[in-house]
Amino acid sequence: xxxxxxxxxxxxxxxxxxxxxxxxxxxxxxxxxxxxxxxxxxxxxxxxxxxxxxxxxxxxxxxxxxxxxxxxxxxxxxxxxxxxxxxxxxxxxxxxxxxxxxxxxxxxxxxxxxxxxxxxxxxxxxxxxxxxxxxxxxxxxxxxxxxxxxxxxxxxxxxxxxxxxxxxxxxxxxxxxxxxxxxxxxxxxxxxxxxxxxxxxxxxxxxxxxxxxxxxxxxxxxxxxxxxxxxxxxxxxxxxxxxxxxxxxxxxxxxxxxxxxxxxxxxxxxxxxxxxxxxxxxxxxxxxxxxxxxxxxxxxxxxxxxxxxxxxxxxxxxxxxxxxxxxxxxxxxxxxxxxxxxxxxxxxxxxxxxxxxxxxxxxxxxxxxxxxxxxxxxxxxxxxxxxxxxxxxxxxxxxxxxxxxxxxxxxxxxxxxxxxxxxxxxxxxxxxxxxxxx
Amino acid sequence: xxxxxxxxxxxxxxxxxxxxxxxxxxxxxxxxxxxxxxxxxxxxxxxxxxxxxxxxxxxxxxxxxxxxxxxxxxxxxxxxxxxxxxxxxxxxxxxxxxxxxxxxxxxxxxxxxxxxxxxxxxxxxxxxxxxxxxxxxxxxxxxxxxxxxxxxxxxxxxxxxxxxxxxxxxxxxxxxxxxxxxxxxxxxxxxxxxxxxxxxxxxxxxxxxxxxxxxxxxxxxxxxxxxxxxxxxxxxxxxxxxxxxxxxxxxxxxxxxxxxxxxxxxxxxxxxxxxxxxxxxxxxxxxxxxxxxxxxxxxxxxxxxxxxx
Numbered sequence: 018x019x020x021x022x023x024x025x026x027x028x029x030x031x032x033x034x035x036x037x038x039x040x041x042x043x044x045x046x047x048x049x050x051x052x053x054x055x056x057x058x059x060x061x062x063x064x065x066x067x068x069x070x071x072x073x074x075x076x077x078x079x080x081x082x083x084x085x086x087x088x089x090x091x092x093x094x095x096x097x098x099x100x101x102x103x104x105x106x107x108x109x110x111x112x113x114x115x116x117x118x119x120x121x122x123x124x125x126x127x128x129x130x131x132x133x134x135x136x137x138x139x140x141x142x143x144x145x146x147x148x149x150x151x152x153x154x155x156x157x158x159x160x161x162x163x164x165x166x167x168x169x170x171x172x173x174x175x176x177x178x179x180x181x182x183x184x185x186x187x188x189x190x191x192x193x194x195x196x197x198x199x200x201x202x203x204x205x206x207x208x209x210x211x212x213x214x215x216x217x218x219x220x221x222x223x224x225x226x227x228x229x230x231x232x233x234x235x236x237x238x239x240x241x242x243x244x245x246x247x248x249x250x251x252x253x254x255x256x257x258x259x260x261x262x263x264x265x266x267x268x269x270x271x272x273x274x275x276x277x278x279x280x281x282x283x284x285x286x287x288x289x290x291x292x293x294x295x296x297x298x299x300x301x302x303x304x305x306x307x308x309x310x311x312x313x314x315x316x317x318x319x320x321x322x323x324x325x326x327x328x329x330x331x332x333x334x335x336x337x338x339x340x341x342x343x344x345x346x347x348x349x350x351x352x353x354x355x356x357x358x359x360x361x362x363x364x365x366x367x368x369x370x371x372x373x374x375x376x377x378x379x380x381x382x383x384x385x386x387x388x389x390x391x392x393x394x395x396x397x398x399x400x401x402x403x404x405x406x407x408x409x410x411x412x413x414x415x416x417x418x419x420x421x422x423x424x425x426x427x428x429x430x431x432x433x434x435x436x437x438x439x440x441x442x443x444x445x446x447x448x449x450x451x452x453x454x455x
Numbered sequence: 456x457x458x459x460x461x462x463x464x465x466x467x468x469x470x471x472x473x474x475x476x477x478x479x480x481x482x483x484x485x486x487x488x489x490x491x492x493x494x495x496x497x498x499x500x501x502x503x504x505x506x507x508x509x510x511x512x513x514x515x516x517x518x519x520x521x522x523x524x525x526x527x528x529x530x531x532x533x534x535x536x537x538x539x540x541x542x543x544x545x546x547x548x549x550x551x552x553x554x555x556x557x558x559x560x561x562x563x564x565x566x567x568x569x570x571x572x573x574x575x576x577x578x579x580x581x582x583x584x585x586x587x588x589x590x591x592x593x594x595x596x597x598x599x600x601x602x603x604x605x606x607x608x609x610x611x612x613x614x615x616x617x618x619x620x621x622x623x624x625x626x627x628x629x630x631x632x633x634x635x636x637x638x639x640x641x642x643x644x645x646x647x648x649x650x651x652x653x654x655x656x657x658x659x660x661x662x663x664x665x666x667x668x669x670x671x672x673x674x675x676x677x678x679x680x681x682x683x684x685x686x687x688x689x690x691x692x693x694x695x696x697x698x699x700x701x702x703x704x705x706x707x708x709x710x711x712x713x714x715x716x717x718x719x720x721x722x723x724x725x726x727x728x729x730x731x732x733x734x735x736x737x738x739x740x741x742x743x744x745x746x747x748x749x750x751x752x753x754x755x756x757x758x759x760x761x762x763x764x
Contacts, residue, residue, distance in 0.1 A: 100612060101537040104702070111702045112709065264731045268724025275717040282710025283509045286615060294616035294699075295608075304658070324474045337467050347460055389482040396475040400468040407464025411457045 019240035020055045022252040023048070049237060055255035056262055057243035059430050063138075064241070066131040068266040069273055071229065073124035078222050080117040084110075088169065090215040092208050095171035096296045115285040121163055122288045123277045125311035128156060136348075137369055139246055139357030144239040146349040151232040153345055155225055160312070162221040165214040167309055168206070172293030177306045179206040179214070185319075188335040205299060245429045246357030247422055254426035305386050313383030314376050315341060320383070321399040323392065337399065344406050351406060354414035361420040364413050368405060375401045491645035495638050497655040499619035499626040504693050506621075509711070512704055513697055515547040520676050521694020522546060524687050526562060527674045528667050529610065532602065534590035537611035538698050541584040545701050550584065557582040565589045603650045605663030614692070614699040621696040623656065628688035630656040631666040 026047040028034040037043055047053045087107050089098040103110040132152070135141055141149035164182055168175045183206070186197040202209025240249060249255055256262075280287065288310060292303050308316055315338050322333035344351075359366045375398050382395035423429040505514040522543070525535070540557040548556065556562045558581040566579035567589045582589060590609075592598035598606055614620040634653040639646060647653045651661040668684045668691075676682050697703070 097537065105537065105539075105542065111706060115706075260731050264724070264728040268721055268728045271717050271720040271724050275714060275721060278710065278713045278717055282706055282713060285706070291616050291618050294612040321471055322474055324470070324477050326470050326473050330474070333467075333470055340463065340467070344460065344464075347456070351457060351460060389478060389487070392478050393475055396471045396478065400471040400475075403464040403467040403471075407460045408468075411461060 019237055020249065020252075020255065022255075023055050024053050024257065026051075026053055049233060050263070051259045052257040054237065054240075054258040055249070055252070056241050056258050057249055057254055057426050058256045058261075059243050059245065059426050060241070060262070060265075061244050062269060063130065063134040063244075065266055065269045065273075066127045066134060069127040069270060070124065070131055072270055072274075073120055073127060074222065074225060074229065076120045077117060077124060078226070080113045080120060081219070081222065084113050084117055085215075085219060088215075090169070090212050092171060092211055092297070095169060095211060099170040100294070112281075115281050119277065119281045119285060119288060121166060122309070122311065123280075124159065125163065127273075128159065129311070132156070133373065136372070137359040137366075138242060138244060139352070139354075139359065140242050141348045142352070142357050143349065145236070145242065147235045148232060149349060150346055151228055151235055153342070155228050155232060157342065158221055158225045158228065162218060162225065163309065163311065165218040165221075167293075168211065168214050169218060170293060171211065171297045173295040173297055173301075173303050174290045174293040174306070174308075176206055176297035176299065177303055178308055179210060181306055182308070183210075185335045185338070188329065188331040190332075242357065243426060244358060244360060245423055245426060246361065247424075247426055247429070250425045307384055310380070310384060313381070314379035315383070317379040317383035317395040318399045318402065320387065321392065321395040323396075337403070341399075341402060344403075348406070348410075352410050352414045354417065354419065356419040356422065361422055362413075362417055363420060364417045365410075368409055368413060371401070372405050375405065491638055491642040492659050494641070495635070495655055495660060496658065497626075497630075499622035499656060500629075502622045502625050502689065502692070504621050504689075504696060506693070506696055506700075506703055509707060511707060513545075514693065516678055516680075517690050517693045518546045518697050519548075520678065520680060520687075521690040521692070521697075523674055523676065524668075524691040525610070525694055528687075529691065530565065530588075530591060532591055532598075532607040532664075533610045534592075534607075535588040535611050535698060536590060536609050537587070538701075539585065539587045540582060542701055545697065553584045557584055557586065563588075565591060568593070603663060607664070610695055610698065612699045614696045616699075620699075621692040624695055625688050625692040626656040627654060627662075628666075628668055628691070629685060630654045631662075 026037065026041075026044040028037045028043065033043055044053075084103060087098065087103050087110065089095055089102075099114065103114050105111075107113070135149060135152070164178070168179045179201075183197050183201050186200065187193045189196070198204060200210075201207075202213060240255075243249075290307065290309075307313070318341050319334040319338045322330045322337060324330055326333070328336075354362065354365070356362055359369050378394060379398040379402065382391050382398060385391045505512060505517070525533075540553055540563075543553050543556065544550070560581065563582055565582075565588075567582050567586050569578050569580040570576070571578040591607075592601065595606060608616075614624060617623045619626070631652055631654050634647050645660070647661045651663055652665055653660060654662045668687050671681075671683050673684075674682050674687060680686060700706075
């Protein structure tokens with residue numbers, strides 16, 4: 018699809034030739050993730066997380082389908098079907114559930130690394146704006162799916178999480194409360210809400226899979242980016258996806274799954290909240306209602322608005338929280354710097370790491386109990402978040418002088434071993450070695 | 456567009472700063488009063504169970520003693536709804552023993568709600584191994600009526616439903632004590648109300664449950680272990696770790712197998728990756744011994760030394 022030197026598919030055995038002439042599916046796969054997709058040769062390990070996200074989506078769908086066979090979507094049966102039937106009586110049900118529970122966390126973890134990779138290396142810039150935006154659509158769908166999945170065991174946090182999150186809509190004047198009741202099918206989360214959450218929780222992963230296909234399709238038009246951000250110039254700059262990146266993704270996936278397995282088998286409840294092992298009780302509010310960890314930064318932004326300034330504080334919080342994700346759709350046009358890779362952008366790089374620290378701070382605040390100190394930290398963190406994307410980034414991209422870029426990818430791989438490959442200046446050499454540090 | 460977005464960002468930042476100042480102003484004008492529970496609440500005691508750690512296994516003797524404490528003490532008020540009698544084979548009992556435990560009336564006393572086959576009236580029958588542990592009260596109302604309006608929680612998942620797990624249960628059971636004089640001096644309003652009991656391991660310090668384990672020898676252990684209050688508390692806590700996570704041993708065993716497998720897969724995968732990329736790196740970096748230039752150099756050096764090949 019992307020480059021003239023991409024190897025065309027040549028079926029070796031007659032069956033594949035027969036199939037290829039009628040339905041060129043093997044050809045599509047070969048061109049997408051086989052030997053027919055030339056990939057920059059200098060990718061570092063941050064480029065492994067897209068494939069990992071795909072692996073976790075698959076794990077979630079497979080474990081989820083089997084769990085759904087044993088789950089009862091009723092307010093009286095849900096908690097016991099999870100904690101008695103699945104955890105005790107179904108063969109290896111405990112494994113399916115813990116794999117699914119922690120699989121969600123790891124899916125978000127790899128997705129966050131994938132997103133921050135994109136932020137640092139400018140993966141959202143032309144010609145990959147649609148890849149970025151489709152990725153954000155996937156992320157929004159993941160958030161909806163993750164939230165509804167957390168409601169299904171019908172524990173205390175499930176119930177009160179559903180109460181709080183659907184309560185966002187009631188912040189909007191006039192239309193808010195009717196919308197909330199329409200979404201829940203009642204005044205509070207109950208049977209109607211649980212049944213529809215289950216239905217949507219089963220549906221959305223397949224929608225995600227569909228958008229993933231679009232995401233990969235859009236990626237394959239310009240081809241993968243790379244740590245230097247320099248465009249591929251000729252065949253020397255690329256290697257075929259298979260076997261080079263299948264091998265690299267393969268071993269790294271095994272190593273990352275080891276990490277996932279250690280958590281799943283030896284600390285399966287570490288990332289969860291103990292309150293979700295208490296059955297849902299609409300009459301007893303938990304002391305601290307917190308969502309799953311992957312929502313904490315946004316929860317912190319929501320809770321940071323504590324003053325009714327023109328609009329009610331709750332409405333400010335909800336608007337800011339939604340906008341904190343929506344603004345990412347504008348990123349390709351906010352950051353106008355022609356240099357993609359943060360490695361060659363000395364000012365951008367510093368602010369990028371400040372953003373990473375800021376999001377981690379917001380995550381900490383979102384999961385911590387409310388007190389004056391945490392709220393103040395959250396307010397500073399949230400203000401920086403908006404200033405970073407909406408004020409600092411446009412200014413940096415306008416005024417920054419980027420370091421010199423290497424002339425080509427294959428030159429940057431040499432990192433100064435040969436005289437003819439020496440980058441144009443001292444700074445670029447430093448940048449080049451950072452870019453290929455993986 | 457960037458100007459509009461920058462304006463929106465600025466508005467959010469300004470509102471956040473106003474919130475920050477008002478938050479700080481409130482804090483310094485009227486610092487929040489300290490609460491007794493934030494000063495006197497204690498984290499669970501350090502206690503070790505054989506099921507701890509990645510290689511942890513249950514001590515079946517201890518679980519059996521814990522079951523005995525649950526049966527003779529806790530089960531008077533607390534249900535164990537998610538556990539079936541047949542699950543007790545995980546404690547090392549055989550089928551006959553389980554049947555005897557559930558249905559002989561000698562050990563387990565509470566009967567299972569049933570219907571009289573002749574009249575259709577509600578009645579009860581002896582428990583079978585296939586039954587779940589029957590609850591001490593017919594419903595929540597009955598449970599509250601019998602306990603000053605407090606509801607004894609179901610214990611099946613209690614060690615997963617509380618921060619600290621087994622250590623929390625152990626600490627709570629051994630943590631009952633008179634209210635410290637210092638607490639009353641600093642917080643005169645925080646005196647433990649009547650019908651509640653002071654316990655620093657409980658989140659709000661005052662617990663409706665009276666101390667359940669009070670005297671040594673409250674139960675008589677069949678295996679001869681000395682039934683001190685500490686021992687009974689530890690045993691029943693270990694038992695409740697088991698009820699919450701009966702598959703812990705298979706989980707640990709499977710986890711070790713999976714970890715070893717993935718470790719080997721990673722190593723083999725890494726070697727394969729190195730092998731596949733070796734040639735490709737050589738194509739860019741003129742360093743490999745098989746590079747034609749280097750091979751020619753080797754040949755020349757060998758010829759010079761008079762070595763054949």
